[in-house]
Amino acid sequence: MLIPRKGAKAALILLIWALLPSAFPARAEFGTPSPVAVDGYAGHLMEPFISCDGKVLLFNNLNEPSENTELHWAERVSAARFRYRGKVEG
Incomplete structure (x- = not known):
């Protein structure tokens, strides 16, 4: 799972996750969360999702x-x- 570097809500979720690990059981198939950077984007980055590939x-x-x-x-x-790359259009 990837963790965005920006976004107060994401930080709050991570804090809750750290304080209440039983509320978010670890799942081996997802691996260890790690921060990522998005070059060219300076806003809030919420609810990240990685494509299947x-x-x-x-x-x-x-x-x-x-x-x-x-x-x-x-x-x-x-x-x-x-x-x-920009906003998803359509």
């Missing part, structure tokens, strides 16, 4: 009423680095 990272920006929440994508350039 591991080449694409999908995520949304901040889920707040004042924010226009949109789906974004980035392509993998290395094990812990992605290149931002």
